[in-house]
Amino acid sequence: METDTNNQHTDKPAGGIPGAGYLDFIQTLPAAIYSTDASGRISHYNHAATLLWGREPELGKDLWCGSWKIYDTNGEPMALDSCPMAITLREGREVTGVEIIVERPDGSRRNVAPFPRPMFDGEGKMTGAVNMLVDITDIRKAENLLRASEENSRLMVVNLEKNALEQTRELIEKNRELKISEERYHKMIEEVEDYAILLMNKEGIIQNWNKGAEKIKGYREEEIIGKHFSIFYLPEDRQQQLPNKLMAAAETFxxxxQEGWRIRKNGTRFWGSIVITALHNDAGGIIGFSKVTRDLTEKKIAEDKIRKYAEELEFQNKELEQFAYAAAHDMKEPLRKIQFYNNYINEHAGALPEKMKEYLGRSVNAAGRMQQLIDDLLTYSKASSFSQELAPVNLNAIVNTVVLTYHDSIERTGAVIECGLLPVIRAIPFQFNQLFENLISNSLKYFHPDRAPKITIAASLVPGSELKDIRNPEAIYHKITITDNGVGFDTSYTSKIFDLFQRLHDDPGYAGTGIGLAICKKIVQNHQGIIRASSLPSQGAEFAIYLPGTGY
Known part of the structure; x- marks a missing residue:
C-alpha cells in the first residue's frame, strides 16, 4: 500500500478526478470509510479507518472489514461473514440501524455504527460496496454518564445531609482527517444524518448540502445553496460578527x-457544536471552508439541568448551615437562665430531701452537657465557613499554644508530648487551633489506664499519587500525624468516625458530644485536604492530615 500522503487511499473513481478543493474538504470529515470489491476483499480505506481499527488491513486480502475483531452489542464475538458489510455484499442491499463493537490489536474497543451500501455499474451488476463506520463510543459513554448524573443529582436533592455533588463530564468531540475519492464519499455523505456537513467558498457562501444539514437546520438544498452561512446564527451573534470571526480564526489557525445556539428554518433554536476547517490549494492559498455541525441540544439541556440541581443543593446547604448556627445561638440565652436557676437552687438546697438533691444535680449536669453541645454546634457551623482570608500559620506555634491550654491535664496524667518540626502553611489560624485542640484533647481523654499518655506529632512530604480521593494527584502534600498510645478504637468505626454525633466510646466515663472529629474533618476539607484515622483497640490511634504543599 502506498504511503505517500498526496495519494494515500484515494484512487480516483470512474467519474474522473475531483477538484483539489473538494478533496481537501473530504479530508475534514470525522468518519472512517473503506470499500471492497464484489468478493468482499478490501480495496480502499482512509486514514480515519486505520485509526478506528488500530491497524492497516492488507488490500485485496482482508475480507469485509479491517477490524482486528468484532462483537455484537452483547459482547459476543461476531463472525466476519455475519458482519454488516458481508450482509450487504451477500444480499445486495444497504444495512442500517446496526451497532457493532470493534476491538483493536491493543485490546481497546469502540462502539461503531456501520452504514454499508452496495455499488453497481451501469448494467446493474454489483461491483463492490462502500462502508462508513461512525465511532459512537463517546455517545454511548455520554448517555451512560448522563443517566448516572441525573440519578445522582436527584438523590442529592432528596438527601441533603450527604452533601455530595456529582460533577458532570464534558464530551470530547474528535475530528479525524480523511482522504477518499469524491464519488465514493459523495454517495456516503448524502446519507449521514447525525452531522450537518457543508462546503463554503472563501466568502462563506454555502455550496453544498447533505441530509444531516437538512435534518438539523430544516432547509432543503435548493433553499440554502448560495446563501451565507450566517443565516444559522442568532441576530446578536451576527451583530457581533461571530460568523466572520470564526472564518478568520479558521483561516489563521x-x-x-465553537458551541452555541443556532436557528433553524422554522425559527426554533438548537445547541450546535461546529468545526470550521480552512481548505487550501496546492500553493497553500485558502480556497474555501468546510463546516461540520452536530446537534447537542439534549446534552446541553441535561448539563444545564444538572448545573441547576448543583446550585440549588449548594444554596440549601448554606441555608441549613445558617439555620443550625442561628438555632444553636438562640438556645444559649434560655439555657443560661436554666443553668442560673439550677445553680441558685443547688446552692440553697440544704433543706431538700436527698432524692431531690440528686435530681437537681442531674439537671445541673444535663444543662452543662447541653451547653457543651450548643458550643460544639456553633463551632461546627463556623468550621463550615471558608469566608476568612488565608494567612501563614506556623503549626509548631499552634501546637505550643494548645499544649499550654491543656497544661493541667498533661500534669495530672503524666502525659508526654513530642512534636517534630512542622511546616508553615497558608490557613485560617483559628480553625487550625481548633483542629489541633480537638485531636490533642482526644488523645488526653482516651488514655490507657495502664500507661502514661504519649502523643507524637510529626510531619513529612508525600506525593499526591500515593493517596486516594485527592483532587490533584500531581501535587506534593504535607502529611501531619498525631499518634497516641491510648485505648484506641474499633476499626469498624473507621468509615464513620468523622460523622456528626459519632462517639468513639459509649462508656459514660468519657465525656463528649460526638462533634469534635466532625469539626476536624470540616476544617481539613476547607483547606483542600483530607484526614484519615487508624487504630487497634488498646494500642493507640493515629490521625493523618494531608494538606497541599503549595498555596491553593
Missing part, C-alpha cells in the same frame, strides 16, 4: 471550534 487552520480550524475553529
Amino acid at each position: 487552520g480550524k475553529a471550534m
Whole structure:
C-alpha cells in the first residue's frame, strides 16, 4: 500500500478526478470509510479507518472489514461473514440501524455504527460496496454518564445531609482527517444524518448540502445553496460578527471550534457544536471552508439541568448551615437562665430531701452537657465557613499554644508530648487551633489506664499519587500525624468516625458530644485536604492530615 500522503487511499473513481478543493474538504470529515470489491476483499480505506481499527488491513486480502475483531452489542464475538458489510455484499442491499463493537490489536474497543451500501455499474451488476463506520463510543459513554448524573443529582436533592455533588463530564468531540475519492464519499455523505456537513467558498457562501444539514437546520438544498452561512446564527451573534470571526480564526489557525445556539428554518433554536476547517490549494492559498455541525441540544439541556440541581443543593446547604448556627445561638440565652436557676437552687438546697438533691444535680449536669453541645454546634457551623482570608500559620506555634491550654491535664496524667518540626502553611489560624485542640484533647481523654499518655506529632512530604480521593494527584502534600498510645478504637468505626454525633466510646466515663472529629474533618476539607484515622483497640490511634504543599 502506498504511503505517500498526496495519494494515500484515494484512487480516483470512474467519474474522473475531483477538484483539489473538494478533496481537501473530504479530508475534514470525522468518519472512517473503506470499500471492497464484489468478493468482499478490501480495496480502499482512509486514514480515519486505520485509526478506528488500530491497524492497516492488507488490500485485496482482508475480507469485509479491517477490524482486528468484532462483537455484537452483547459482547459476543461476531463472525466476519455475519458482519454488516458481508450482509450487504451477500444480499445486495444497504444495512442500517446496526451497532457493532470493534476491538483493536491493543485490546481497546469502540462502539461503531456501520452504514454499508452496495455499488453497481451501469448494467446493474454489483461491483463492490462502500462502508462508513461512525465511532459512537463517546455517545454511548455520554448517555451512560448522563443517566448516572441525573440519578445522582436527584438523590442529592432528596438527601441533603450527604452533601455530595456529582460533577458532570464534558464530551470530547474528535475530528479525524480523511482522504477518499469524491464519488465514493459523495454517495456516503448524502446519507449521514447525525452531522450537518457543508462546503463554503472563501466568502462563506454555502455550496453544498447533505441530509444531516437538512435534518438539523430544516432547509432543503435548493433553499440554502448560495446563501451565507450566517443565516444559522442568532441576530446578536451576527451583530457581533461571530460568523466572520470564526472564518478568520479558521483561516489563521487552520480550524475553529465553537458551541452555541443556532436557528433553524422554522425559527426554533438548537445547541450546535461546529468545526470550521480552512481548505487550501496546492500553493497553500485558502480556497474555501468546510463546516461540520452536530446537534447537542439534549446534552446541553441535561448539563444545564444538572448545573441547576448543583446550585440549588449548594444554596440549601448554606441555608441549613445558617439555620443550625442561628438555632444553636438562640438556645444559649434560655439555657443560661436554666443553668442560673439550677445553680441558685443547688446552692440553697440544704433543706431538700436527698432524692431531690440528686435530681437537681442531674439537671445541673444535663444543662452543662447541653451547653457543651450548643458550643460544639456553633463551632461546627463556623468550621463550615471558608469566608476568612488565608494567612501563614506556623503549626509548631499552634501546637505550643494548645499544649499550654491543656497544661493541667498533661500534669495530672503524666502525659508526654513530642512534636517534630512542622511546616508553615497558608490557613485560617483559628480553625487550625481548633483542629489541633480537638485531636490533642482526644488523645488526653482516651488514655490507657495502664500507661502514661504519649502523643507524637510529626510531619513529612508525600506525593499526591500515593493517596486516594485527592483532587490533584500531581501535587506534593504535607502529611501531619498525631499518634497516641491510648485505648484506641474499633476499626469498624473507621468509615464513620468523622460523622456528626459519632462517639468513639459509649462508656459514660468519657465525656463528649460526638462533634469534635466532625469539626476536624470540616476544617481539613476547607483547606483542600483530607484526614484519615487508624487504630487497634488498646494500642493507640493515629490521625493523618494531608494538606497541599503549595498555596491553593
